[in-house]
Amino acid sequence: MIADYVRISFNSIRHRKLRSWLTIIGIIIGIGSIIALISLSQGLQNSIEAQFASFGPDRIIISAKNFQGPGSVFAGITEKDVETTKRIGILRSVSPALARQAQFEYKDKIVFSLLFSIPAAEYIESFADFSPKLEAGRHIREGDKYVVVIGYSVANDMFDKEIRINNRITINGKKFVVVGIQKESGNRDEDNQIATTLEAAREILNEPEDVDMIIARAKSGQDIESVADKIEKALKRSRDDENFQVITPKEIAAQINQVLGVMQAVLVGIAAISLLVGGIGIMNSMYTSVLERTKDIGIMKSIGARNSDILWLFLLEAGMVGFVGGFFGLLLGIGISFGVGEIASQAGIPLLIKPNVYLILFGLFFAIVVGIISGVLPAFQAAKLKPVDALRYE
């Protein structure tokens, strides 16, 4: 029975090809933009989360307050704070890190970039597993001094000539051997990074005391927030000030998710407006359809159609318009998100676009519901027409 009604409604949609397609296009745009906006902002969230996953969930970063990332101007953390943190005694590792602008030279080309450093003996434990994997060579290890591990772009793009393992680059006038080259990560900061030993960095940067950040790792099974709390208390006591911050991955993720949440809400709001317009489009089209087919309704009633039959036929029609619009809208939305994702990652902003089954089902369901809701009023109007009046309509 329902199959017959679907067939009849489908025929009617086909019969009014142009108008049906115009309505469907309204829904396609509405659903397409919702899907695209949601999956793009989800892609952004995914890639940020992926970066945090590589950062390591057990890591705690201690830095000066208002520390804006490597290279920014700040002061305040010293080796003394490293000692204080180590003395708490509950951490798996505590490593000081120094990150400063330096002058790099390779085959007569000079570049200024950021030099990151960490004690040679602690490189693998504290740093290696949250930087990109190696493409060639090895990590920095105990006993190393004038060696560097470089990012993918440093090896391939930064200088005129490509850098290979065992090539030498000059940093602030001192020669360093390249022992490791990292794989491309897609993240600009990582791909442009040059890492060396803290021992060598202190020497060439003439920086005997300062620390830019302390990278601490909690032991497995420890509650990271309470560990961070203890570090904060210990530092507050020993420093007698509050010019430092202890950051856990969870806090950062929470902050970013909050921002993303607001952004997502705004984007979905915009998309919802376009869907509303699409819905009004369906309603308008259904009303015209009812008017146009007043006579058909009369005919159907004269040959035995009940009010409920007419109601069903029109609701199915609206639902099908919604479904078709939703289906193509999904394709459009997914296409747009992959397209924008591709462009964004070429521009250096990685977006991890993953088609989300729930989002797809939601989009389709939503389109059908919008179709049906928009069709309800016109369908009721059609159903309650008196057969003799409907037949007289020209």
Added chain:
Amino acid sequence: MNKIIELKDVWKIYKIDSFEFAALRGINLDIVKGEFIAIMGSSGSGKSTLLNSVGALDVPSKGRIILDGHDIALLPESDLAQIRGQRIGFIFQAFNLVPSLSAIENVMLPMTFQGILRKERIQRAEKLLDAVGLKEKLYSKPNTLSGGQRQRVAIARSLSNNPEVILADEPTGNLDSKTGGDILNLLINLQKTENKTLIIVTHDEKIAKRADRIAVLSDGQVVKIIKNKK
């Protein structure tokens, strides 16, 4: 005599603002099963209103319409729909086919509303279209058919649920005289062979003369009943 339809003091009053207009004014008419009756009258005499009331398309303001012993005058819409679907076949001057459906789908439509299985519907629709001479046009859309062909589809459709009564409102009015003659022959043939009750509204004397009886309407009243000699 086996009465299939009885109209007892049927009134239809239209109210337009405060103005009342009586299209039917106390119609009394008995129709016998298997009979062919023509309803004549000038335009505005109420013949179409009468046909619509008999066909349960419209509800009379007053009076009783008894179909097979049941008063259908004041039934709710859902019951009227059932009567229209099962007991009555309608044929219109303007054919009134659903333009988006093919000939066979149009014939199948009344059966769809009665919940008849698709296989059976197709079989029956094919048989009916074959009987009206449209075997070759099963899948043609109405706009590709001639007027005569459309009316044949409409006749096949009116028969699809095998109703007792066929109501035709100026069935040849939009057709040339030859085609109109063919359509009329087809209807009369059906009435005879299948023992259907045929009620035709017309102002064509030639059609009326072939009926068993002619009811003449004027100003919403039956003013004369003429029995044709066969």
